[in-house]
Amino acid sequence: xxxxxxxxxxxxxxxxxxxxxxxxxxxxxxxxxxxxxxxxxxxxxxxxxxxxxxxxxxxxxxxxxxxxxxxxxxxxxxxxxxxxxxxxxxxxxxxxxxxxxxxxxxxxxxxxxxxxxxxxxxxxxxxxxxxxxxxxxxxxxxxxxxxxxxxxxxxxxxxxxxxxxxxxxxxxxxxxxxxxxxxxxxxxxxxxxxxxxx
Numbered sequence: 001x002x003x004x005x006x007x008x009x010x011x012x013x014x015x016x017x018x019x020x021x022x023x024x025x026x027x028x029x030x031x032x033x034x035x036x037x038x039x040x041x042x043x044x045x046x047x048x049x050x051x052x053x054x055x056x057x058x059x060x061x062x063x064x065x066x067x068x069x070x071x072x073x074x075x076x077x078x079x080x081x082x083x084x085x086x087x088x089x090x091x092x093x094x095x096x097x098x099x100x101x102x103x104x105x106x107x108x109x110x111x112x113x114x115x116x117x118x119x120x121x122x123x124x125x126x127x128x129x130x131x132x133x134x135x136x137x138x139x140x141x142x143x144x145x146x147x148x149x150x151x152x153x154x155x156x157x158x159x160x161x162x163x164x165x166x167x168x169x170x171x172x173x174x175x176x177x178x179x180x181x182x183x184x185x186x187x188x189x190x191x192x193x194x195x196x197x198x
Contacts, residue, residue, distance in 0.1 A: 003052050004035050007089065010059060014085035019140030026139070027096070034096050041099065041118045044193035051095050057192045059088035061184035077176050079145070086142070087149040087181050094131035098122060129153055148175040155182035 001009070011024055027034040039045025039054040062084055071077045104117040126134055129151040136142060136150065152171045172179040 003049065003056055007035075007052060007056060010056075010085055011089060014081045015089075016082065017086075017140045023090075023136065023139035032096050033099075034093070037095055037097075038099050038118050039092065039095065039193070041120060044189040046118060050193075051092060054188055054193060055089050055092060057188035058091060058181070058184045059085065061187045061192070062088045062181060065180055065184055065187075071180070075176060077180060079177055083143065083146055083177065086136070087146050087153070087177060088184060090136050091129070091132055091150045091153045091181060091185065093135045094126075094128050096135070145175050145177045149177040149181040152178045153181045153185045155179075155186065157186075 008024070008028075011020075015024075026032055035052050036048055037051040038047055039050035045051060045054045065071060066077055066079065066084065098120060099118040100121045102117050102119050103114045105112050106115050107113070124131060132153075133142065133147050133150050137147075142150070148171050152168050152175075155172075156165060156168055172182070
């Protein structure tokens, strides 16, 4: 099963909400590069299909995290398969049609060489997590837990100010799914996909 097939399988088996079919139709259409897009320009998943791979990795990490006895019994985190699929598979929709293929010059062994490179061309500058919430909400309603999880999936790495740090901490307290998704996103980014060494 390809990553694309697996994504569609998880999505269609778990996400039954009104409008979900239209969102999947958009993601599969020529108007979207979701299945081809990278996950970043130079960090995790900086290659064709990286965004799809990352979304599936976050799904797997979130499912694993939520299966822990402590998480279920002590923290009381019990979310529907639909919510888990929505927040993990769709948390980075802000990256759809966000990157463009270009080239740059790098020096290798003292010789300049032109190599492929992704750059950002943001046609909807609405932030990161909030942009993903905005896009998903255009197709289907999110629960409050889901909206906050997607919005704050970057955790404290997404903090742009002291105010943002307070909002993130408060969101993690009020909406534990936000914390769980953040953990899954970091695990996928840093440990499964790996970050290049500087």
